[in-house]
Amino acid sequence: MTERRWALGILLALGALAFLPLSRARDDVLNFVFLILLSITLAQSWNIVAGYAGQVNLGHAAFFGLGALLARVLWIRGTPIVVAMLAGAALATAFALLIGAPAFRLRGAYFAIGTLALGEILRTTVNNVLPEISTLPAATIAGYQLRHRYYLALALAAVSVVAVTVLAGSRAGLGMQAIREDEEAAEASGVGALRLKLTALALSTALAGLAGGLFAYYHISYYPSHPFGPHWTFDALLMTFIGGVGTLQGPVLGAILYVVLKEYLAVRWVDFHLLIFGALFIAIVLLLPGGLVQAAERARGLVGRRGRRPL
Amino acid sequence: MPLLEVDRVSKGFGGVLAVSGVSFSVAAGELVGIMGPNGSGKTTLFNLIAGALAPDGGRIRLHGRDIAGLAPHRICARGIARTFQLVRPFAGLSALDNVLVGRLYGRAAGGRAAAVAEAERLLVLVGLDGRAATPAARLTLIDRKRLELARALATSPELLLLDEFMAGLNPAETATAMTLVRRLVADGLTVLMVEHIVWALMDLARRILVLSAGEKIAEGPPQAVAADPNVVDVYLGGAPARA
Incomplete structure (x- = not known):
């Protein structure tokens, strides 16, 4: 049960971060940690469907975007933010279940390509229907409290970690991993694959929708199509792979490393950081398909060569 | 009523009839063998019974209820488990988790603790004691076969389909596997097995079906089947097996 231990450690660390705003930390520090926390939630949500159930969803941004869209609209019109976020998550999940059944008729790379197309269709549609920038009302900006966003992000990151911990130790989580390893053999062992894949997608997109709502609450002004951008999908994918796909701690470690590295590289080399991340991703997939988690295991010499890791 | 009835089942792939009008039945507690040359439709027949493929025609009944065309996990829930010709354990999961899935x-029924205890018992039964934590990918071929058997048994089947369980094993391992299969049947399991190792099949099964080009060309006790001119022709060449 190393998962339980990791979960405890991560939750303790998140608990400690609750004291950061009390220490009169500068806003840029809080913003930076906020980004890491948002990234943890987003990476963890992608990890559920791709890492555990083995379904590489390249349209993940669509669900982040839907959550952001509805939460923003409701919140600006006076709905409490938590309610607005839950509504956004419900919309994302409803959409996921609607497209899930046909999308899961596609397997492997075809599922990945199909979901990528879906995300792009949604982004383009939103861009055309809502071309105007969304800015908070002046009164809201005047009363903007970074701490509120920070604590919400902290809570959401904790929720995502708890969700994955519970899932990983559950019957459903085991069934998902069986599907990831070999769907046909899982079916032959009694696992109803479609239902479990839909469950994974629903859980994953609910978290992504919540993360989108948090983004809508945090950002003062942005184009409504921005949260639908493919980089939200690929950020989540990179973080998860860098850390260790299909593990609890992988996406957390990956999110921290990714955000830190991205800030550092973006300051020095501006857009070159994209090239660097691309190269890093290829190197990891080829040399270390289990990411940081696998690297640590190797370094400890406890485990030799691991078996095939899921995509 | 027989446990399994296969009634004039057919399956074609793009004009080629892989299984053509095959009928047979298996009584509870029996061990029935299926043999036939490569491409004679043995694995296709298994896939039809286990639900990996839907038949084009004919019926497959378990306890008298039609199961043809049901999804594999529903057929598993009715009481049929299988192993695969090329072993397919869940490579990234531990041996224990593999069995736990089943x-x-x-x-x-029963809770998680009971399931773990039962999975551990099955690992011991198939000879994988001490390997519970080992990832399936790091097991040897025979151990992966054992693991697949334990996973299939874990689903509590009434009928077990073994697809070339002995393939790739050395003689000593084959003997071990045969002992294991005998033990399962002695404990009341019904087994239908496809096997290329003819001597093993002759030794284990009371009744053997022979397939050739998708059709059943012989059925009976091992000695009778071995002496059947059609079977001899199919295996040793000569005149076409059927007119």
Whole structure:
């Protein structure tokens, strides 16, 4: 049960971060940690469907975007933010279940390509229907409290970690991993694959929708199509792979490393950081398909060569 | 009523009839063998019974209820488990988790603790004691076969389909596997097995079906089947097996 231990450690660390705003930390520090926390939630949500159930969803941004869209609209019109976020998550999940059944008729790379197309269709549609920038009302900006966003992000990151911990130790989580390893053999062992894949997608997109709502609450002004951008999908994918796909701690470690590295590289080399991340991703997939988690295991010499890791 | 009835089942792939009008039945507690040259439709027949493929025609009944065309996990829930010709354990999962999947998703009831205890018992039964934590990918071929058997048994089947369980094993391992299969049948399991190792099949099965080019060309006790001119022709060449 190393998962339980990791979960405890991560939750303790998140608990400690609750004291950061009390220490009169500068806003840029809080913003930076906020980004890491948002990234943890987003990476963890992608990890559920791709890492555990083995379904590489390249349209993940669509669900982040839907959550952001509805939460923003409701919140600006006076709905409490938590309610607005839950509504956004419900919309994302409803959409996921609607497209899930046909999308899961596609397997492997075809599922990945199909979901990528879906995300792009949604982004383009939103861009055309809502071309105007969304800015908070002046009164809201005047009363903007970074701490509120920070604590919400902290809570959401904790929720995502708890969700994955519970899932990983559950019957459903085991069934998902069986599907990831070999769907046909899982079916032959009694696992109803479609239902479990839909469950994974629903859980994953609910978290992504919540993360989108948090983004809508945090950002003062942005184009409504921005949260639908493919980089939200690929950020989540990179973080998860860098850390260790299909593990609890992988996406957390990956999110921290990714955000830190991205800030550092973006300051020095501006857009070159994209090239660097691309190269890093290829190197990891080829040399270390289990990411940081696998690297640590190797370094400890406890485990030799691991078996095939899921995509 | 027989446990399994296969009634004039057919399956074609793009004009080629892989299984053509095959009928047979298996009584509870029997061990029935299926043999036939490569491409004679043995694995296709298994896939039809286990639900991996839907038949084009004919009926497959378990306890008299039609199961043809049901999804594999529903057929598993009715009481049929299988192993694969090329072993397919869940490579990234531990041996124990492999078996737990079968236990938690099969027909067995009971909580998690009982499931773990039962999965551990099955690992011992198939000879994988001490390997519970080992990832399936790091097991040897015979151990992966054992693991697949334990996973299938964990679903609490009434009928077990073994697809070339002995293939790739050395003589000593084959003997071990045969002992294991005998033990399962002695414990009341019904087994239908496809096997290329003819001597093993002759030794284990009371009744053997022979397939050739998708059709059943012989059925009977091992000695009778071995002496059947059609079977001899199919295996040793000569005149076409059927007019």
